[in-house]
Amino acid sequence: MTPPSWNVIGKPIPQVGSRQKVTGEALYTDDLRIPGTLVGKILRSPHASARIVRLDVSAALALPGVHAIVTGKDAPRPFGVLPISKDEPSMGIDRVRYVGEPVAGIAADDEWIAMEAMKLIHVEYLPTKPIDDAKQALAEVANAADKIHPGTKFGNNLHKMVEQHFGDLPKAFSESFHVAKGHFEYAGISHTFTEPMSAVAHFDRDGRLHIWSATQVPHYLHRAMSEVLGLPMSRIRVIRPNVGGGFGGKSDPFPHEMIASLLTMRCRRPVRITFDREEVFISHHGRHPSEIDVAVGCDKNGRLTGLDIDALIDGGAYGSFGVVTSYYNGVLAQGPYRIDNFKYRGRRAYTNKPMSGAMRGHGAVNTRYALELLFDECAEKVGIDPAEMRIQNALPAYTTTINDFRITSNGVVECIEKVRDASGWKDKRGKLPFGHGIGLACSFYISGSALPIHRTRTPQSTVHIKIDMDGGVTVHSMAAEIGQGSDTVLAQCVAEILGLDVSWIRVKTEDSDLAPIDLGSYSSRVTFMMGNAAIKAAENIREQLRKAACRMAGGEPTDWVFRDAKVINTVDPSKSMTYMEALDEALADNGALIASGWYQSPKLGGAYKGAGAGLSPTYSFGAYITELHVDTETGFVHLDKIWAAHDCGRALNPLAVKSQIIGCVHMGLGQVLMEQWDFNHRSKGNIRNPSLLDYPMLTAKEMPPVDVFIVESDDKEGPFGAKEAGEGPLLPILPSVGNAIYDAIGVRMRELPITPASILRALEAKKKGKS
Amino acid sequence: MSQPPKEVIKFEVNGRTVEVAVRPYDVLLDVLRNELDLIGTKRGCDQGSCGCCAIHMDGRPVLSCLTLAKWAAGKKITTIEGLANPEPHPLQTAFETCGATQCGFCTPGFIMSAKALLDRNAEPDEATIKEHISGNVCRCTGYLQIVEAVQKASEELLEKDRPHDASVVERNRQTHPAGR
Numbered sequence: 001m002t003p004p005s006w007n008v009i010g011k012p013i014p015q016v017g018s019r020q021k022v023t024g025e026a027l028y029t030d031d032l033r034i035p036g037t038l039v040g041k042i043l044r045s046p047h048a049s050a051r052i053v054r055l056d057v058s059a060a061l062a063l064p065g066v067h068a069i070v071t072g073k074d075a076p077r078p079f080g081v082l083p084i085s086k087d088e089p090s091m092g093i094d095r096v097r098y099v100g101e102p103v104a105g106i107a108a109d110d111e112w113i114a115m116e117a118m119k120l121i122h123v124e125y126l127p128t129k130p131i132d133d134a135k136q137a138l139a140e141v142a143n144a145a146d147k148i149h150p151g152t153k154f155g156n157n158l159h160k161m162v163e164q165h166f167g168d169l170p171k172a173f174s175e176s177f178h179v180a181k182g183h184f185e186y187a188g189i190s191h192t193f194t195e196p197m198s199a200v201a202h203f204d205r206d207g208r209l210h211i212w213s214a215t216q217v218p219h220y221l222h223r224a225m226s227e228v229l230g231l232p233m234s235r236i237r238v239i240r241p242n243v244g245g246g247f248g249g250k251s252d253p254f255p256h257e258m259i260a261s262l263l264t265m266r267c268r269r270p271v272r273i274t275f276d277r278e279e280v281f282i283s284h285h286g287r288h289p290s291e292i293d294v295a296v297g298c299d300k301n302g303r304l305t306g307l308d309i310d311a312l313i314d315g316g317a318y319g320s321f322g323v324v325t326s327y328y329n330g331v332l333a334q335g336p337y338r339i340d341n342f343k344y345r346g347r348r349a350y351t352n353k354p355m356s357g358a359m360r361g362h363g364a365v366n367t368r369y370a371l372e373l374l375f376d377e378c379a380e381k382v383g384i385d386p387a388e389m390r391i392q393n394a395l396p397a398y399t400t401t402i403n404d405f406r407i408t409s410n411g412v413v414e415c416i417e418k419v420r421d422a423s424g425w426k427d428k429r430g431k432l433p434f435g436h437g438i439g440l441a442c443s444f445y446i447s448g449s450a451l452p453i454h455r456t457r458t459p460q461s462t463v464h465i466k467i468d469m470d471g472g473v474t475v476h477s478m479a480a481e482i483g484q485g486s487d488t489v490l491a492q493c494v495a496e497i498l499g500l501d502v503s504w505i506r507v508k509t510e511d512s513d514l515a516p517i518d519l520g521s522y523s524s525r526v527t528f529m530m531g532n533a534a535i536k537a538a539e540n541i542r543e544q545l546r547k548a549a550c551r552m553a554g555g556e557p558t559d560w561v562f563r564d565a566k567v568i569n570t571v572d573p574s575k576s577m578t579y580m581e582a583l584d585e586a587l588a589d590n591g592a593l594i595a596s597g598w599y600q601s602p603k604l605g606g607a608y609k610g611a612g613a614g615l616s617p618t619y620s621f622g623a624y625i626t627e628l629h630v631d632t633e634t635g636f637v638h639l640d641k642i643w644a645a646h647d648c649g650r651a652l653n654p655l656a657v658k659s660q661i662i663g664c665v666h667m668g669l670g671q672v673l674m675e676q677w678d679f680n681h682r683s684k685g686n687i688r689n690p691s692l693l694d695y696p697m698l699t700a701k702e703m704p705p706v707d708v709f710i711v712e713s714d715d716k717e718g719p720f721g722a723k724e725a726g727e728g729p730l731l732p733i734l735p736s737v738g739n740a741i742y743d744a745i746g747v748r749m750r751e752l753p754i755t756p757a758s759i760l761r762a763l764e765a766k767k768k769g770k771s
Numbered sequence: 772m773s774q775p776p777k778e779v780i781k782f783e784v785n786g787r788t789v790e791v792a793v794r795p796y797d798v799l800l801d802v803l804r805n806e807l808d809l810i811g812t813k814r815g816c817d818q819g820s821c822g823c824c825a826i827h828m829d830g831r832p833v834l835s836c837l838t839l840a841k842w843a844a845g846k847k848i849t850t851i852e853g854l855a856n857p858e859p860h861p862l863q864t865a866f867e868t869c870g871a872t873q874c875g876f877c878t879p880g881f882i883m884s885a886k887a888l889l890d891r892n893a894e895p896d897e898a899t900i901k902e903h904i905s906g907n908v909c910r911c912t913g914y915l916q917i918v919e920a921v922q923k924a925s926e927e928l929l930e931k932d933r934p935h936d937a938s939v940v941e942r943n944r945q946t947h948p949a950g951r
């Protein structure tokens with residue numbers, strides 16, 4: 001297939017806004033300087049679980065320089081990103097449920113005064129015994145009032161349970177040649193974006209609330225603020241300045257956004273709350289600590305027969321995205337392999353810890369690790385090359401899975417072939433010296449959730465375009481640029497349709513007063529949904545310009561193509577004109593050119609309970625190979641090289657896709673080899689490593705070379721054929737490492753992170769014949 | 772408890788002399804951002820563990836979150852805002868074209884760290900670059916394109932710095948710690 005000749009699409013261009021970022025001009029929330037801004041601070045609970053017996057702020061309020069203090073009673077209405085689990089108060093009321101839960105907010109002239117005031121707030125707690133892991137949460141609780149959330153329907157501290165069964169799994173397993181089974185455990189991990197959360201709120205003299213916040217979801221923030229603060233949405237303006245990374249960690253409305261708002265509403269001065277690093281770790285909503293039992297069956301030819309998953313995930317104190325995570329741990333294992341018999345149980349527990357939520361690869365990452373390792377075990381038992389077996393089992397393009405996911409474009413086989421051939425897989429697998437190994441794994445991920453979180457008929461993404469006499473194209477959307485490059489996608493889509501260079505496009509995606517609704521940067525939805533909306537809006541503008549060209553030069557609207565800032569007549573080139581000439585005519589009886597475009601996902605999916613979870617208008621696929629060696633003396637894993645192939649439908653900007661893939665590799669390598677959110681039973685709900693010194697991540701030195709292969713399956717519904725590239729590329733890296741370790745030393749590591757100590761223990765156990 | 776008194780200090784920042792009143796515990800990062808509005812220098816941790824706040828003090832890279840403001844007295848400070856002159860420095864353009872900046876929050880720190888390296892070692896190899904920037908955290912890019920950008924900038928600078936250009940010899944004399 002020859003790729004279509006595009007001007008802007010498919011070109012590796014620098015990010016829109018990158019000049020500001022490299023020169024230090026780019027403004028992030030904490031960089032805003034509004035005269036008269038007060039410092040906001042949050043007093044936090046030192047207990048994981050306690051009743052608040054007394055809370056007295058009078059002495060603190062009397063301190064000169066303190067302008068306002070708010071507590072939970074000032075905004076008792078709980079909130080949460082999902083309408084089905086709005087269970088988090090802005091500040092603890094009567095009780096606290098995790099160490100670090102906000103109890104009071106202070107606005108003061110400066111940081112010193114705020115800290116002094118904090119000491120003067122008198123809180124009397126009655127500590128109760130905390131629940132510190134998910135298994136403890138399963139114990140029956142006699143008295144509902146003693147549960148972390150008394151209102152839940154279970155007799156213990158479970159938050160959510162989902163069960164699904166398709167086909168006939170017991171039968172399938174009983175007829176299988178082999179069923180590979182394993183119990184897998186995963187530490188919780190953190191997004192660890194570099195920019196700490198920050199919010200500046202200002203309640204102006206007209207009674208309008210303005211909030212600048214480092215958020216991935218300005219629209220959900222807008223809704224939640226309206227509910228918690230009791231203001232109509234029209235009296236709230238949400239502004240999203242540059243965001244220093246999110247990865248899911250800024251995709252909930254947060255207490256500090258409510259607290260800053262409550263404070264400014266009390267004292268009418270702008271209030272800024274910027275977190276320190278420890279507060280980021282307490283508030284990040286990272287990947288759930290999980291225990292997952294998985295069983296994968298196959299027949300004697302290596303054909304998968306069935307999949308059984310049972311996941312128990314530790315949700316921490318509140319809901320966040322947890323209901324979705326509860327589903328995703330199971331349903332996102334429905335690809336890239338054909339699985340006709342499937343059973344899933346997912347349980348999310350409440351515990352007295354900071355909450356877990358959505359993190360890059362949401363819910364799919366941990367199960368994927370287990371599935372891909374057990375897949376390799378099946379291949380070994382059958383005696384077939386795991387790459388070959390993956391190709392044999394791959395879902396075809398344009399099909400439907402047993403749980404009614406509609407699969408469209410699918411480049412997984414091409415991905416496998418690319419990395420297999422480039423890595424020398426056939427000469428290496430099983431043939432490298434002891435200690436050296438190579439491993440393969442695949443991925444499958446949503447490209448946006450087809451069902452919006454709120455039941456509404458408003459499209460999931462809307463884009464407005466306005467062109468005035470200067471010819472510059474102003475594009476409005478609330479899609480949140482968080483560093484992933486969505487502003488660039490927006491500019492590229494519009495520029496391509498109008499035949500302009502991206503420098504003509506002015507992207508305005510910050511301000512809810514100006515830009516139309518987009519649901520936000522989560523679930524890898526933005527390129528697909530916003531991109532489609534942008535194309536629609538730009539096509540509308542192009543139509544208006546075509547009509548103007550016809551008025552000027554005659555001919556049919558279909559005669560014109562748009563390229564290099566020219567409107568070219570394909571029938572009679574002498575009639576061609578510049579974009580500015582056509583625009584001039586178009587404006588003559590119009591004033592300004594404006595247009596709106598939108599995207600709404602088609603109706604998809606089955607009729608069973610939970611059918612909406614994991615439904616997406618399209619899915620991304622991928623395959624990675626990792627080569628590594630293990631130092632059997634020290635247990636250290638040394639990464640030699642990664643080959644990473646991802647099917648993103650179409651790379652609108654190959655430079656950005658490559659960055660996303662390498663960034664995903666980095667993050668996934670961290671989870672598989674070192675990262676963990678460190679709690680133990682003695683720490684009583686305190687995170688033991690809430691700093692970047694104690695939370696280990698790969699540095700530049702440890703990062704191995706990565707060969708990136710972009711596979712373009714040209715999705716029929718994607719903007720210019722594109723689908724997601726921001727989260728799916730994280731999935732295969734973890735199990736490719738796990739499988740490579742098996743190839744190297746013959747042990748399947750079932751606990752993440754895989755530390756040198758755990759490698760040595762596994763080698764020891766293997767020596768004793770216990771593996 | 773009342774706050775200790777302020778003391779006025781004088782130093783040079785991006786070629787301009789400034790006087791600011793600072794408390795004994797104020798760190799340079801706060802003074803740059805809050806007193807001088809040089810917000811290009813970022814605070815990622817305040818604990819010396821992310822590198823977002825890297826600046827140059829008398830030509831050497833330092834973490835401004837771990838540097839007391841009063842230590843800056845009499846010193847020459849360069850921040851990210853002082854690099855474009857007015858055209859962007861080759862490191863800055865290389866970060867753009869190599870895809871070495873995504874969210875950009877880490878970027879000023881990386882560029883200042885890399886600049887300090889190139890000032891001392893005009894042609895660092897890959898391992899040296901990785902070693903040198905390993906105190907800077909980037910959670911978006913996975914580092915590889917950052918290393919590429921530093922290599923690209925180094926090549927461009929070498930190209931420009933052919934010794935027949937006398938102004939370059941002069942510049943090297945001023946910026947190389949060894950040349951002073």
Ligand code: FES
Nearest residue numbers: 817819820822836
């Ligand atoms: S803010 Fe200085 S090193 Fe992180």
Ligand code: FES
Nearest residue numbers: 873874909910911
């Ligand atoms: S670009 Fe986001 S942290 Fe480096």
